[in-house]
Amino acid sequence: MSIVEANEVEQAAVESALQRFGQEPGPLLVVLHAVQDHLGYIPTTSIPAIAERLNLSRAEVHGVLTFYHHFRTHPQGRRVVQICRAEACQARGGEALEAHAKQCLGVDYHGTTADGGTTLEAIYCMGNCATGPSIRIDGKLHSHVTAARFDKLMATRGTH
Amino acid sequence: MVTRVYVPKDSTALSLGADEVVAALRKAKAPIEIIRTGTRGMLWLEPLVEVETSAGRIAYGPVSADDVPGLLAAGLLTGASHALRIGKPEDHPYLKTQQRLTFARVGIVDPSSVEDYIAHGGYRGLERALTMAPADIVKTVADSGLRGRGGAAFPTGIKWKTVLDQNEPQKYVTCNADEGDSGTFADRMLIEGDPLTLVEGMTIAGLAVNATMGYVYLRVEYPEAIDTLRAAIAAAYKAGYLGASIKGSGKCFDLSVRVAAGAYVCGEETSMLESLEGRRGEVRVRPPLPAIKGLFGKPTIVNNVISLASVPVILERGADFYKNFGVGRSMGTLPIQLAGNLKQGGLVERAFGVTLREVLYDYGGGSASGRPIRTIQMGGPLGAYIPPSDFDTPIDYEALAAVGALVGHGGIVAFDDTVDMAKMARYAFEFCAVESCGKCTPCRIGSTRGANLIDNLLAGNKPAEQRALLEGLCDTMLQGSLCGLGGMTPFPVQSAMKHFPEDFAPRGRH
Ligand SMILES: Cc1cc2nc3c(=O)[nH]c(=O)nc-3n(C[C@H](O)[C@H](O)[C@H](O)COP(=O)(O)O)c2cc1C
Numbered sequence: 001m002s003i004v005e006a007n008e009v010e011q012a013a014v015e016s017a018l019q020r021f022g023q024e025p026g027p028l029l030v031v032l033h034a035v036q037d038h039l040g041y042i043p044t045t046s047i048p049a050i051a052e053r054l055n056l057s058r059a060e061v062h063g064v065l066t067f068y069h070h071f072r073t074h075p076q077g078r079r080v081v082q083i084c085r086a087e088a089c090q091a092r093g094g095e096a097l098e099a100h101a102k103q104c105l106g107v108d109y110h111g112t113t114a115d116g117g118t119t120l121e122a123i124y125c126m127g128n129c130a131t132g133p134s135i136r137i138d139g140k141l142h143s144h145v146t147a148a149r150f151d152k153l154m155a156t157r158g159t160h
Numbered sequence: 161m162v163t164r165v166y167v168p169k170d171s172t173a174l175s176l177g178a179d180e181v182v183a184a185l186r187k188a189k190a191p192i193e194i195i196r197t198g199t200r201g202m203l204w205l206e207p208l209v210e211v212e213t214s215a216g217r218i219a220y221g222p223v224s225a226d227d228v229p230g231l232l233a234a235g236l237l238t239g240a241s242h243a244l245r246i247g248k249p250e251d252h253p254y255l256k257t258q259q260r261l262t263f264a265r266v267g268i269v270d271p272s273s274v275e276d277y278i279a280h281g282g283y284r285g286l287e288r289a290l291t292m293a294p295a296d297i298v299k300t301v302a303d304s305g306l307r308g309r310g311g312a313a314f315p316t317g318i319k320w321k322t323v324l325d326q327n328e329p330q331k332y333v334t335c336n337a338d339e340g341d342s343g344t345f346a347d348r349m350l351i352e353g354d355p356l357t358l359v360e361g362m363t364i365a366g367l368a369v370n371a372t373m374g375y376v377y378l379r380v381e382y383p384e385a386i387d388t389l390r391a392a393i394a395a396a397y398k399a400g401y402l403g404a405s406i407k408g409s410g411k412c413f414d415l416s417v418r419v420a421a422g423a424y425v426c427g428e429e430t431s432m433l434e435s436l437e438g439r440r441g442e443v444r445v446r447p448p449l450p451a452i453k454g455l456f457g458k459p460t461i462v463n464n465v466i467s468l469a470s471v472p473v474i475l476e477r478g479a480d481f482y483k484n485f486g487v488g489r490s491m492g493t494l495p496i497q498l499a500g501n502l503k504q505g506g507l508v509e510r511a512f513g514v515t516l517r518e519v520l521y522d523y524g525g526g527s528a529s530g531r532p533i534r535t536i537q538m539g540g541p542l543g544a545y546i547p548p549s550d551f552d553t554p555i556d557y558e559a560l561a562a563v564g565a566l567v568g569h570g571g572i573v574a575f576d577d578t579v580d581m582a583k584m585a586r587y588a589f590e591f592c593a594v595e596s597c598g599k600c601t602p603c604r605i606g607s608t609r610g611a612n613l614i615d616n617l618l619a620g621n622k623p624a625e626q627r628a629l630l631e632g633l634c635d636t637m638l639q640g641s642l643c644g645l646g647g648m649t650p651f652p653v654q655s656a657m658k659h660f661p662e663d664f665a666p667r668g669r670h
């Protein structure tokens with residue numbers, strides 16, 4: 001995609017989110033979710049348009065965008081790995097898994113591998129606390145993720 | 161004849177391969193109908209497959225996709241014997257001794273079917289509520305003794321009465337489904353397994369205070385629950401149980417799901433309201449109470465999922481029925497979530513008064529690793545660490561408070577003897593630093609400072625001084641925080657230092 005085309009895709013996504021949800025009461029989070037669900041991120045270039053249409057200041061939109069851990073302003077890798085860092089997963093060996101994953105991928109949290117293939121994210125509990133350590137890979141939840149199982153999951157799903 | 165087979169689509173079951181099991185079952189030669197349910201809550205047995213037979217539902221578990229051909233050959237569809245056969249789930253000791261009121265239908269019904277819901281006793285509470293005056297509904301909830309299950313344990317009836325008493329045409333019912341505490345999954349399990357109970361509870365709340373609009377603020381980390389709840393709400397609209405005239409009564413209630421965005425503090429009720437209004441989730445100064453000035457400045461009920469989902473059974477069976485479960489001022493039942501290092505993790509709904517030891521060993525089966533349980537944390541990341549010497553404490557609000565602990569949302573995380581309590585204390589500070597909304601200095605700055613003090617202490621850098629500084633910091637956070645995130649982070653830290661001082665001794669570098 002050329003830069004011009006990419007900009008058009010972004011604008012269309014923002015426009016569609018505003019059209020669908022701009023009339024909701026207190027719409028900003030709903031709109032931001034819609035944009036991110038569509039594009040995978042929220043381009044900072046969309047802040048002025050969102051602010052104007054929702055009758056907010058740019059600072060307000062920026063403030064919300066940066067407050068919430070879920071929202072991001074840059075694309076992630078083709079594959080996203082979210083590892084649970086919370087206590088119940090720690091109690092089942094989560095820390096060892098975290099270290100293993102960081103070492104295998106060669107990145108820290110919020111990092112993307114050099115080839116742009118995989119992004120590693122920390123997450124604090126997915127309600128899967130009896131069968132941890134828990135991770136999501138591209139949205140799919142997995143239980144009992146030991147280092148060996150992590151390697152297997154990455155190998156079987158690894159088509160980047 | 162078509163045989164009915166039930167397979168959960170609860171997210172823990174999915175994480176253990178439930179969809180793969182379904183795909184394998186679809187290859188069966190005999191005609192089968194697969195119904196996706198929630199989980200029964202015996203999570204170590206997931207995926208748990210149940211088959212309808214003339215003798216009732218027969219369960220097998222944990223089933224993997226690879227087990228399916230063998231199971232079918234052995235006669236799965238007639239409930240025949242097999243190494244994985246559990247028998248009737250309700251006869252399993254884990255379920256048999258539970259007192260399932262709020263979770264009565266979870267794991268049994270199809271979560272998106274209003275028909276199935278009604279066939280299993282659903283909407284009887286709403287039917288009664290539709291014949292009652294708002295003040296009588298509020299009184300029934302107050303008389304039941306129900307206290308908020310989200311953590312603060314405030315009497316639900318009193319909160320509702322405040323909202324009812326406000327003379328405002330526009331009021332709201334909001335459900336707090338942010339469930340951020342590690343080790344808790346009751347909200348998720350209910351929403352994925354029997355969401356119409358929550359929908360019914362919120363509708364009754366609307367009738368009780370004359371509110372016509374409800375929002376569920378649901379955690380973005382729960383994508384499966386979001387889908388299930390949205391499907392259930394759509395089904396309720398279609399069947400006439402939501403909308404302009406609930407079942408032709410002329411009373412209106414609309415309900416919508418709002419997805420959260422991954423900030424723990426947004427589980428705090430005023431932060432949640434800010435977030436619902438589309439702003440940063442900064443905690444509001446109280447007063448005014450949300451019941452007086454809540455969402456968009458209007459009187460608002462804020463209740464946890466389990467509080468609201470307990471309302472239908474209270475309306476159906478009466479306040480006395482509910483109140484007769486429990487002990488002292490802890491009335492009714494609590495869905496206890498067993499998490500972390502336990503052999504039999506899952507959900508145990510029992511009347512208040514069961515002891516920690518009973519749930520950890522009789523239900524939980526002891527640690528998963530086979531090593532001794534060294535401590536548990538109850539009530540999420542802001543809950544105290546409890547030593548084994550307190551395991552005979554009954555689970556009730558006052559008894560746990562007496563040993564410095566909390567019920568919280570009813571989640572218990574067990575740790576074996578390999579746990580490093582200094583690390584856990586440090587993590588408590590770290591989590592607070594990551595999640596602080598930034599409004600108060602002790603929380604925003606103190607949390608990072610606390611983690612550093614623990615590092616210094618362990619490094620043997622003037623340990624006595626660090627210890628004193630830590631105590632002082634904890635006091636400042638306890639006194640000087642606007643909400644529980646900063647104000648309760650000292651609980652896990654101080655309890656870890658008190659009960660496990662040996663873990664805080666200076667360590668040689670390795
Ligand atoms: C930092 C913090 C996080 C909280 N998280 C939640 C939560 O995830 N879910 C919840 O129901 N209550 C949570 N609470 C408690 C709410 O503020 C509030 O007491 C509760 O939603 C009221 O509902 P209830 O009376 O039905 O319990 C939290 C409180 C604090 C201080």
Ligand code: SF4
Nearest residue numbers: 597599600603643646
């Ligand atoms: S204690 Fe922390 S999270 Fe709570 S209001 Fe203050 S800064 Fe925000």
Ligand code: FES
Nearest residue numbers: 084089126128129
């Ligand atoms: S603590 Fe990891 S899923 Fe809950």
